Amino acid sequence: MIATALSWWLGADSPFFGENSFAITTGLMLIAFTKIRFVIRYFMEVRHAPVALRLVCDVWVVVICGAILTLYGLGSPAG
Amino acid sequence: MSQTKNHVPGEVGIWVFILGDMLVFGLFFLVFVYYRGLDVELYRQSQAALNQHYGAFNTLLLLASSWFVVMAVENARAASGKQAAKLFSLALLCGAGFGAVKFIEYSEKLAAGITITSNDFFMYYYIFTGLHLLHVVIGMGVLTFLIIKARSPQFQASDMVLVESGASFWHLVDLLWIILFPLLYLMK
Numbered sequence: 087m088i089a090t091a092l093s094w095w096l097g098a099d100s101p102f103f104g105e106n107s108f109a110i111t112t113g114l115m116l117i118a119f120t121k122i123r124f125v126i127r128y129f130m131e132v133r134h135a136p137v138a139l140r141l142v143c144d145v146w147v148v149v150i151c152g153a154i155l156t157l158y159g160l161g162s163p164a165g
Numbered sequence: 166m167s168q169t170k171n172h173v174p175g176e177v178g179i180w181v182f183i184l185g186d187m188l189v190f191g192l193f194f195l196v197f198v199y200y201r202g203l204d205v206e207l208y209r210q211s212q213a214a215l216n217q218h219y220g221a222f223n224t225l226l227l228l229a230s231s232w233f234v235v236m237a238v239e240n241a242r243a244a245s246g247k248q249a250a251k252l253f254s255l256a257l258l259c260g261a262g263f264g265a266v267k268f269i270e271y272s273e274k275l276a277a278g279i280t281i282t283s284n285d286f287f288m289y290y291y292i293f294t295g296l297h298l299l300h301v302v303i304g305m306g307v308l309t310f311l312i313i314k315a316r317s318p319q320f321q322a323s324d325m326v327l328v329e330s331g332a333s334f335w336h337l338v339d340l341l342w343i344i345l346f347p348l349l350y351l352m353k
Contacts, residue, residue: 087327104206107353110353111353113237114347114351114352115255117309117347118344118346118347119344120183121343122340122343122344125231125339125340126340126342127338128235129231129232129235129336130174130205130332130333130336130337131172131174131329131333132174132342134170134171134172134174135171135172135173135174136171136173139180142184143184144189146184146187146191148226149191149342150191150195150344153195153231154195154198154348157195157199157202157273158198158201158202158352159204160199161199161201161202161205
């Protein structure tokens with residue numbers, strides 16, 4: 087809930103990062119994927135699952151988050 | 166919590182579906198970010214037409230619903246079927262709230278003349294949120310089934326596989342929205 091409020095604040099033209107789009111978007115994505123890992127491990131109970139399932143989920147989180155930030159960085163105009 | 170290591174939560178089949186869905190939506194997210202990079206201004210201007218408050222409120226609704234489902238599963242494990250049914254009902258209510266907000270949001274967009282053909286941003290907006298809404302509707306059907314199951318006097322430990330499968334699917338619905346919200350509504 088707190089993480090969602092933080093995302094909301096970051097996305098709603100927060101004065102903290104000013105016009106630094108890259109910092110804001112990176113922050114938003116890192117918050118989102120941290121929440122997702124929490125949902126997967128604790129809500130979906132994957133922390134108790136066999137290592138293969140835990141590994142597949144963690145790889146998905148890292149690869150998709152990393153690829154989103156990489157593609158965003160490549161396509162984003164400076165600032 | 167009576168879970169031990171190496172326990173797959175629910176049917177293996179539901180996890181094949183969940184992981185497949187995560188893969189497909191993961192590719193959707195990458196396609197969106199790639200094409201956004203080709204026309205950042207258009208995407209920024211279009212995003213400004215979205216109501217962030219609706220998106221954030223829906224995020225909170227799905228998070229709350231996930232929390233109710235977690236507690237419902239714990240109650241079902243403790244053989245407290247009636248309490249589990251109540252908690253699943255609260256989750257279902259949150260799902261209905263999500264659908265209602267989405268209906269209002271779509272209505273406002275359509276009334277403003279914003280449709281799936283308006284531009285690339287709105288094409289992705291309608292496709293991604295529409296597919297996600299389909300997941301919400303299916304998830305609500307699953308929750309209704311779990312409510313009936315949990316209320317049944319014949320509810321027993323062997324039904325936990327069904328409960329865990331349904332719960333995992335509902336958490337997937339929450340998980341996908343956790344990325345869709347910043348991706349469509351907030352990304353700068």
